[in-house]
Amino acid sequence: MNQANPQATRQILSVSQLTKNIKSLLEQRFSMIWISGEISNLRIPSSGHAYFSLKDDKAQIMAVMFRGQMRQLRFELDDGLAIVGLGRISVYEPRGNYQIILEYVEPMGAGALQLAFEQTKLRLAEEGLFNAEHKIGLPFLPRTICVVTSPTGAAIQDIINITFRRFPTLQLKILPVRVQGHGAAEQIVNALRLADRVVKPDVIILARGGGSMEDLAAFNAESVARTIYDCEIPVVSAVGHEIDFTIADFVADVRAPTPSAAAEMVVPVKIELLSRCSELRHRCLKSMSRIVSSNRDHIHRLSQAVVHPIKKLQAYQQRIDDLQGRLVRAAHELVRQRQSSLMKIHFRLANQNPGIRVNHVRPVVEMLYFRILKSNEKLFTKYQDHVHAATEKLAALSPTAVLRRGYSITRTLPELKVVMNAVDVKKGQRLETLLARGKIQSTVDG
Numbered sequence: 353m354n355q356a357n358p359q360a361t362r363q364i365l366s367v368s369q370l371t372k373n374i375k376s377l378l379e380q381r382f383s384m385i386w387i388s389g390e391i392s393n394l395r396i397p398s399s400g401h402a403y404f405s406l407k408d409d410k411a412q413i414m415a416v417m418f419r420g421q422m423r424q425l426r427f428e429l430d431d432g433l434a435i436v437g438l439g440r441i442s443v444y445e446p447r448g449n450y451q452i453i454l455e456y457v458e459p460m461g462a463g464a465l466q467l468a469f470e471q472t473k474l475r476l477a478e479e480g481l482f483n484a485e486h487k488i489g490l491p492f493l494p495r496t497i498c499v500v501t502s503p504t505g506a507a508i509q510d511i512i513n514i515t516f517r518r519f520p521t522l523q524l525k526i527l528p529v530r531v532q533g534h535g536a537a538e539q540i541v542n543a544l545r546l547a548d549r550v551v552k553p554d555v556i557i558l559a560r561g562g563g564s565m566e567d568l569a570a571f572n573a574e575s576v577a578r579t580i581y582d583c584e585i586p587v588v589s590a591v592g593h594e595i596d597f598t599i600a601d602f603v604a605d606v607r608a609p610t611p612s613a614a615a616e617m618v619v620p621v622k623i624e625l626l627s628r629c630s631e632l633r634h635r636c637l638k639s640m641s642r643i644v645s646s647n648r649d650h651i652h653r654l655s656q657a658v659v660h661p662i663k664k665l666q667a668y669q670q671r672i673d674d675l676q677g678r679l680v681r682a683a684h685e686l687v688r689q690r691q692s693s694l695m696k697i698h699f700r701l702a703n704q705n706p707g708i709r710v711n712h713v714r715p716v717v718e719m720l721y722f723r724i725l726k727s728n729e730k731l732f733t734k735y736q737d738h739v740h741a742a743t744e745k746l747a748a749l750s751p752t753a754v755l756r757r758g759y760s761i762t763r764t765l766p767e768l769k770v771v772m773n774a775v776d777v778k779k780g781q782r783l784e785t786l787l788a789r790g791k792i793q794s795t796v797d798g
Contacts, residue, residue: 367448368445371443371445371448372445374443374450375442375443375445378441378442378443378450379440379441379442381441382440382441383440384438384439384440384455385438385439385440385441385452386436386437386438387406387413387436387437387438387439387452388408388434388435388436388437388460389406389407389408389412389413389434389435390406390407390408390432390433390434390435391404391405391406391429391430391431391432391433391434391435392404392405392407392412392431392432393405393431394429394430394431396422396429399419400419400422401416401417401418401419401422402416402417402418402422402429403415403416404429404431406435406437406452413450413451413452414444414449414450414451414452415437415439415451415452415453415454416451416452416453416454417429417437417453417454417457418453421454421455421456421457424456425457426569427459427471428471429457433459434459434460435457435458435459435460436457436458436459436460437452437454437455437456437457437458438454438455438456438457439452439453439454439455439456440452440453440455441453469565469572469599472572472574472577472599473599473602475574476574476577476599476602476603477602481577481578481581481602481603482602482603486581487586487605487606488584488585488586488605489586489605490555490586490588490605490606490617490618491554491555491586492620493620493625494522494553494554494555494618494619495522495523495554496522496523496524496525496551496553496554497515497522497523497524497525497553497554497555497556497557497618497619498525498526498527498547498551498553498555498556498557499511499524499525499526499527499556499557499559500527500529500540500543500544500547500556500557500558500559501526501528501529501531501557501558501559501560501611502528502529502530502531502560503526503528505531505560505561506561507559507560507561507590507611508526508559508611510610510611510612510615511524511557511559511611511612511614511615512524514612514615514616514619515615515619518615518616518619518620518621518622519619519620519621519622520622521622522619525547525551525553527543527546527547527551529542529543530570531560531570531571532560532563532566532567532568532569532570533570536569536570537569537570537573537575537576538575540558540570540571540573540576540579541575541576541579544556544558544576544579544580544583544587545579547583547585548582548583548584548585552585553585554585555585555586555587555588555618556583556585556586556587556588557587557588557590557608557611557614557615557618558571558580558587558588558589558590558591558600558604559590559591559611559614560590560591560592560611561592561593561611562592562593562596563592563596568591568592568596568598571589571591571598571599571600572598572599572600573599574599576599576600577599577600577602577603580600580603580604581603586605586606587604587605587606588604588605588606588607588608588614588617588618589601589603589604589606589607589608589614590607590608590609590610590611590613590614592610593609593610594609594610752788755786755787755788756788758788760785760786760787761785761786762783762784762785762786763783763784763785763786764776764777764781764782764783764784765781765782765783765784765793766782768784771783777796778796779796779797779798780795780796781795781796782794782795782796783795783796
């Protein structure tokens, strides 16, 4: 019967049914477990959920931490960070991957607060919030001091006592805030902004007594650090004891080891200032007396060296007369020199008169003119004789002259070739005979 119908005894599950069964078994068996490992392949999309792998040297498991749990972390997840977490095992059905959904995570070894402190400190330092060039110096004598602290702590009592002991008339304003616990960082930020923008004191003191790192967590908040950095009024950080350091200490313009020390740094001692003022007043009076005495002696010496005005006037009058005489003599000498110079120029101009120079040069010019004419006549006669002789030579060598002596020139037609020999012509050839006057055309008969 079973062999005949095997489908009747078989239970066939779909992939989704099998995945749901595995998920149910895992969630029941590992409802909440602690797990340790190293984060790798961390991915935080815009949804705010964190997806990463949790691994050791032999295996790895996918892990998820949702946005609500991420907001409760005091530090930032990062690749390579070793953590201890509490979560439940589950299965992501669309892919069939098993994973752990973490509800709580803390760093392995160092505490979460210490890791958050180091991460925040490093990030703010890289942004330049700790740089010295951004820090503001404390005023020498503040008129108003604003203290941001708990109204019931010992820190405010120490600041009040020291302030009014050192400078009783100084104005002290207190902005009460929570210095630890939920909402402390927000109250500190609001109080610092109020002091900087509304109260506008000369100095702001951010103070609280000592405590554990958990107690000082509000002063390690990034929001508090950035608010201190944005303050235009100098901020003194007086948080905890001398060995305690917070992020606020690094960002503040001045760090005080204790609240009492902050009051001593900010508030001068009035009695000492009055004593110093009295000493300076005495030194000023003594110096002024010495200056007056020195100036009096100097004036006395000057008065003895002063000459009577009438004597000075007489000396100047004599000096004027002397200079006047020298000026007249110098003017006469200058006129004489100018007259002598003018006479010399007159004689030179007279010698250079064009009319006189023309009369001197005219005989020479006339003599040269006659010499040129005579030379031209000789040259003309000479060249005329040369031309006549050359003409006679040309006439003697001219063919026309030969023709005039009875000779003639015979040329063939139409070649116009001069006939030098009778054998060069043929019977019936036309000839042209050139005579002294005219020419004759003929035909050779024989």
